[in-house]
Amino acid sequence: MTSNEYMTMADENLIHTYNRFPVVLDHGEGVYLYDHEGKKYLDFAAGIAVFALGYHHPAFTEGVKAQMDQIIHTSNLFYSKPLAEAAKKLCEVAGMDKVFFTNSGTEAIEGAIKLAKKYAFLKDGSVDHEIIAMNHSFHGRSMGALAVTGNKHYQEAFGPMIPGIRFADYNDLASVEALVNEKTCAIILETVQGEGGIRPATKEFLTGIRNICDEKDILLILDEIQCGYGRTGTMFAFEQYGIRPDVLTVAKALGCGIPVGAFLASGKCAEALVPGDHGTTYGGNPLATAAVNQVLDIFANEGIVSYAKAIAPYLWENLESLKDEFAVIKDHRGLGLIQGLEFDESLPVGKVVSAAIERGLIVISASGNVLRFVPPLVITRENIDEMMEKLKDAISSVM
Numbered sequence: 001m002t003s004n005e006y007m008t009m010a011d012e013n014l015i016h017t018y019n020r021f022p023v024v025l026d027h028g029e030g031v032y033l034y035d036h037e038g039k040k041y042l043d044f045a046a047g048i049a050v051f052a053l054g055y056h057h058p059a060f061t062e063g064v065k066a067q068m069d070q071i072i073h074t075s076n077l078f079y080s081k082p083l084a085e086a087a088k089k090l091c092e093v094a095g096m097d098k099v100f101f102t103n104s105g106t107e108a109i110e111g112a113i114k115l116a117k118k119y120a121f122l123k124d125g126s127v128d129h130e131i132i133a134m135n136h137s138f139h140g141r142s143m144g145a146l147a148v149t150g151n152k153h154y155q156e157a158f159g160p161m162i163p164g165i166r167f168a169d170y171n172d173l174a175s176v177e178a179l180v181n182e183k184t185c186a187i188i189l190e191t192v193q194g195e196g197g198i199r200p201a202t203k204e205f206l207t208g209i210r211n212i213c214d215e216k217d218i219l220l221i222l223d224e225i226q227c228g229y230g231r232t233g234t235m236f237a238f239e240q241y242g243i244r245p246d247v248l249t250v251a252k253a254l255g256c257g258i259p260v261g262a263f264l265a266s267g268k269c270a271e272a273l274v275p276g277d278h279g280t281t282y283g284g285n286p287l288a289t290a291a292v293n294q295v296l297d298i299f300a301n302e303g304i305v306s307y308a309k310a311i312a313p314y315l316w317e318n319l320e321s322l323k324d325e326f327a328v329i330k331d332h333r334g335l336g337l338i339q340g341l342e343f344d345e346s347l348p349v350g351k352v353v354s355a356a357i358e359r360g361l362i363v364i365s366a367s368g369n370v371l372r373f374v375p376p377l378v379i380t381r382e383n384i385d386e387m388m389e390k391l392k393d394a395i396s397s398v399m
């Protein structure tokens with residue numbers, strides 16, 4: 001069958017929630033992907049910040065395969081070795097007390113919201129608590145996560161949202177302070193907004209929120225589903241701000257492609273959820289947690305986080321030079337290996353993305369006409385040079 005036939009087959013049968021690029025991906029090797037026709041692509045999207053280790057990493061693949069031969073599912077009515085190990089390792093690297101494994105990012109957010117509500121309920125017995133979230137945030141597509149996602153368009157047709165969610169402006173501490181009251185049980189934000197246009201929190205903003213939370217016993221939920229896991233040059237982005245969250249959500253790179261997410265909690269709130277409060281059939285199954293273990297072992301053995309930290313400035317310099325070269329690029333933002341170039345409205349980034357893909361470079365967009373760079377953490381200088389060459393050509397072709 002040809003690529004076109006596969007695409008037609010997919011379009012005829014899939015609910016049309018995505019406009020896909022006309023590429024049928026076949027396999028990957030390192031930071032390169034190959035399509036059904038054998039065309040090669042340099043991948044600066046990593047399956048949306050998932051494939052931190054690059055494709056077909058031998059230890060990862062072997063570890064996951066070995067688990068498949070052993071056992072892949074047990075339900076949470078039983079223990080498994082990979083589950084126990086992954087819980088210990090993940091709590092350790094995150095510096096958190098307890099973890100709950102989910103199947104996705106959006107489910108990690110659902111769990112974090114429930115934990116915050118339960119924690120507040122235990123204190124005053126009421127169920128009218130409020131959560132402060134941020135405009136231009138992205139936390140996922142299930143109803144709870146959607147309710148805290150500051151994007152009117154995503155919410156529009158799906159009301160009513162869960163009540164008690166208030167939206168403040170990111171990096172505007174006064175706008176958060178104005179919404180805090182005795183009902184506030186949590187403040188949720190991404191340490192670096194991803195989907196919303198690649199915006200790192202300012203130090204003043206994040207430490208200010210931490211102070212509010214400490215004063216009023218409000219839980220700080222940091223969503224590091226996209227920006228966490230080494231991407232910013234530290235295991236978690238919050239480490240660079242000198243603060244800690246009460247609740248942390250992770251997914252994307254957590255299983256490097258095996259679907260798994262998690263929310264972690266620290267301190268008193270880590271005991272808020274008890275048997276009967278929350279559950280999942282698949283969450284934390286041996287296959288998923290074996291992937292979590294492999295990824296964490298490889299991160300440690302290969303120094304992935306310090307490598308990402310060391311290579312990121314080279315990407316930064318290169319994208320800065322691009323900003324100087326093309327007047328149509330208005331801004332360059334990011335932290336570590338999550339960076340964005342904001343284009344003038346006169347050039348929709350979708351056109352740049354398509355032109356890049358034609359040239360064998362995969363980049364993706366983010367809201368606000370931003371070109372998003374979330375490559376595998378193992379990219380090299382040579383890969384960045386190759387990306388620059390292809391991207392310059394792509395931008396020039398659509399101007």
Ligand SMILES: *Cc1c(COP(=O)(O)O)cnc(C)c1O
Nearest residue numbers: 104105106138139140194225226
């Ligand atoms: C991707 C993402 C989510 C949702 O994760 P899914 O696995 O797609 O449900 C939540 N928060 C952030 C910051 C994300 O980038």
